[in-house]
Amino acid sequence: RTLSEVFMALLVGQAKVSRNASATLAFQKYRQETSQKDDEVDSRSNYVKIDIERVDSRFRAKLHLEVAKSFAVFGPARESRPEAINDGAEMGKAFVSDGAAGTRRVAAALSARKWSLKEIENADESLLEG
Numbered sequence: 817r818t819l820s821e822v823f824m825a826l827l828v829g830q831a832k833v834s835r836n837a838s839a840t841l842a843f844q845k846y847r848q849e850t851s852q853k854d855d856e857v858d859s860r861s862n863y864v865k866i867d868i869e870r871v872d873s874r875f876r877a878k879l880h881l882e883v884a885k886s887f888a889v890f891g892p893a894r895e896s897r898p899e900a901i902n903d904g905a906e907m908g909k910a911f912v913s914d915g916a917a918g919t920r921r922v923a924a925a926l927s928a929r930k931w932s933l934k935e936i937e938n939a940d941e942s943l944l945e946g
Contacts, residue, residue: 828928864911866904866944868897877944879911879919889919892927898939899931905943 866879877891877900889911891903910922915935931939 817829824874847927864908866908868900868904868941868944870897875900877907879907881911887916889916889923891923896936897941898936901939901941901944902931902935903929908944 824836830900864881869878869911870874871891871893874895875897876893881887889907891897891900891907894903905928906922907919910918914921930937
């Protein structure tokens with residue numbers, strides 16, 4: 817399976833918070849396929865979860881990786897849950913392809929991202945679960 821196929825397997829389910837077995841497998845495969853080492857994220861990972869948090873009247877995506885040390889990257893606060901869901905999907909893709917550093921870069925870039933009405937309407941929270 818390609819890395820894209822493995823990540824797409826991550827994008828299934830309904831629960832608001834889960835222990836994403838597919839994301840964990842994708843992460844472990846990614847780590848095996850690359851010689852790049854990231855001190856914060858290594859093969860000691862237990863699981864990855866992506867969820868949407870409500871902050872006051874706004875929403876934001878959170879990608880959380882459980883390792884010996886905890887690792888989390890927060891997306892920008894959004895006016896709507898669907899926008900935060902789209903952020904979470906982008907952060908998940910970045911994590912699978914580029915690890916912690918890529919996730920941080922994407923989260924920072926999402927602050928300037930304006931989701932189109934169509935993208936907001938098509939946001940699917942089940943894409944965050946596995």
